Amino acid sequence: MTSLPERAEVVVVGAGLAGLSAATRLAAAGCDVHLLEAGGHAGGRLATERIDGFVVDRGFQVLNTGYPRVADLDLGALQLGWFWPGAVLRTDDGRAHRLVDPRRRPGAALGTLRAPVGSLVEKAAIGAFAARAAYVPVPRLLRARETTAEQALLRARVGGAALERFFRPFLAGVLLERELATSSRYLDLLWRSFARGGFGLPACGMQTVGEQLAARVGGGRVHLGVRVSAVAGDRVDSDAGSVRADAVVVAADPATAAQLLPGVAASAPRQVTTHLHVLPRSPWPAPLIVLGRPEGHVVNSAVVTDAQPRYSPDGRALVASSTMAPTREADVRDEVARLHGVAAADLEHLTSVTVPGAQPAALPPLRLRQPVDLGGGLFVCGDHRDTPSIQGAMASGARAARAVLRSLRPRSPAGGPADPPAAGATSSTGAA
Numbered sequence: 001m002t003s004l005p006e007r008a009e010v011v012v013v014g015a016g017l018a019g020l021s022a023a024t025r026l027a028a029a030g031c032d033v034h035l036l037e038a039g040g041h042a043g044g045r046l047a048t049e050r051i052d053g054f055v056v057d058r059g060f061q062v063l064n065t066g067y068p069r070v071a072d073l074d075l076g077a078l079q080l081g082w083f084w085p086g087a088v089l090r091t092d093d094g095r096a097h098r099l100v101d102p103r104r105r106p107g108a109a110l111g112t113l114r115a116p117v118g119s120l121v122e123k124a125a126i127g128a129f130a131a132r133a134a135y136v137p138v139p140r141l142l143r144a145r146e147t148t149a150e151q152a153l154l155r156a157r158v159g160g161a162a163l164e165r166f167f168r169p170f171l172a173g174v175l176l177e178r179e180l181a182t183s184s185r186y187l188d189l190l191w192r193s194f195a196r197g198g199f200g201l202p203a204c205g206m207q208t209v210g211e212q213l214a215a216r217v218g219g220g221r222v223h224l225g226v227r228v229s230a231v232a233g234d235r236v237d238s239d240a241g242s243v244r245a246d247a248v249v250v251a252a253d254p255a256t257a258a259q260l261l262p263g264v265a266a267s268a269p270r271q272v273t274t275h276l277h278v279l280p281r282s283p284w285p286a287p288l289i290v291l292g293r294p295e296g297h298v299v300n301s302a303v304v305t306d307a308q309p310r311y312s313p314d315g316r317a318l319v320a321s322s323t324m325a326p327t328r329e330a331d332v333r334d335e336v337a338r339l340h341g342v343a344a345a346d347l348e349h350l351t352s353v354t355v356p357g358a359q360p361a362a363l364p365p366l367r368l369r370q371p372v373d374l375g376g377g378l379f380v381c382g383d384h385r386d387t388p389s390i391q392g393a394m395a396s397g398a399r400a401a402r403a404v405l406r407s408l409r410p411r412s413p414a415g416g417p418a419d420p421p422a423a424g425a426t427s428s429t430g431a432a
């Protein structure tokens with residue numbers, strides 16, 4: 001652990017993507033900024049470990065390159081491996097069907113057209129829903145009447161088999177809830193980013209996204225293993241000592257932010273359990289996420305090494321299967337085997353992880369772009385200030401950095417203009 005300075009111009013509490021996004025901008029603007037992080041790595045909820053040579057992310061998650069703030073990353077250096085834009089669903093007769101975005105994989109269009117998710121009219125409704133999210137300007141999307149994600153899909157005539165076999169399990173794996181009670185506005189923004197980007201996994205795991213940003217903040221300024229116990233606008237107390245600062249940015253997870261900052265409320269946390277198995281080889285010809293069945297525990301299961309072969313040390317396949325409620329490996333083994341069409345005995349259990357605070361809920365009314373400047377030199381950012389996503393975390397960090405610069409260096413152009421109101425501002429970023 002590097003020793004803390006007695007004073008710094010800015011202290012950022014928490015080195016998740018929000019804190020790192022704020023700190024990289026402040027460092028680039030010439031600020032003397034220090035990051036205090038309780039955990040042992042930079043990247044927060046993007047965490048990776050090596051188990052028996054396999055690259056294992058702490059819960060299955062992907063980097064969606066349709067997120068506007070991904071522009072801040074050096075994607076080339078991450079050496080992303082890609083999932084195809086779509087999913088596989090299994091029907092009662094055990095057959096596997098592909099549902100793939102035909103714009104980007106025209107070769108898979110015929111299979112998609114034949115997938116058992118309703119009549120041609122119902123399939124046209126799926127296409128119309130996707131096209132609206134992809135091409136309607138963000139301010140118009142955000143002006144649409146807000147409801148739940150489920151109600152919005154039904155309103156778009158996406159119901160029946162399309163909802164139960166495709167949208168519900170697909171979205172449950174992203175929103176971490178099966179009821180689809182999430183805001184329809186967030187669904188629109190999310191689907192927009194899906195339609196515009198790809199799903200990638202970095203060669204050395206999701207944690208490298210955060211580590212890439214941490215390297216830009218500079219050596220000696222990211223203090224790992226330092227837990228902050230109290231903050232004020234001019235002082236931060238931690239288990240490694242106190243630091244005086246002109247500005248303090250709290251970029252901790254929602255629950256800790258609410259503890260450290262009176263007046264900041266944490267929305268309900270969503271949790272996920274991910275089971276990791278090893279197979280001798282992948283049973284699939286293409287890198288696609290396999291959707292869980294309505295009666296099962298598993299919402300999705302993916303051979304992650306199909307997308308990113310570097311997650312495996314030796315060519316064996318690594319399978320990540322997620323459930324919303326906490327499950328034991330024995331609860332899901334047969335189901336995972338059926339989804340992939342393999343024998344349960346072929347699945348070698350590697351590890352399982354439950355992440356209790358994986359994401360904050362985004363129920364209606366969606367509150368985009370919540371204030372980041374709390375006054376008196378105190379600032380806040382994190383996915384709970386924007387949307388519960390990598391995009392939301394990074395966008396809120398960027399906003400917090402601009403607010404800090406406006407407060408510390410009012411005449412500097414680096415501060416930029418004050419944040420415009422929510423709808424207008426997101427139109428420039430297409431934020432999700």
Ligand SMILES: Cc1cc2nc3c(=O)[nH]c(=O)nc-3n(C[C@H](O)[C@H](O)[C@H](O)COP(=O)(O)OP(=O)(O)OC[C@H]3O[C@@H](n4cnc5c(N)ncnc54)[C@H](O)[C@@H]3O)c2cc1C
Binds near residue numbers: 063
């Ligand atoms: C399993 C899983 C799957 C996900 N899937 C996706 C996905 O596919 N797409 C997507 O966009 N998003 C996904 N997310 C959500 C996304 O990872 C988060 O929204 C985002 O990483 C949050 O970043 P953050 O910086 O706001 O918070 P965090 O990453 O939580 O960072 C906060 C940091 O503050 C530190 N901290 C807390 N308390 C203190 C303290 N007292 N002192 C010092 N430091 C402290 C923490 O250790 C942490 O490093 C997923 C999350 C998980 C866990």
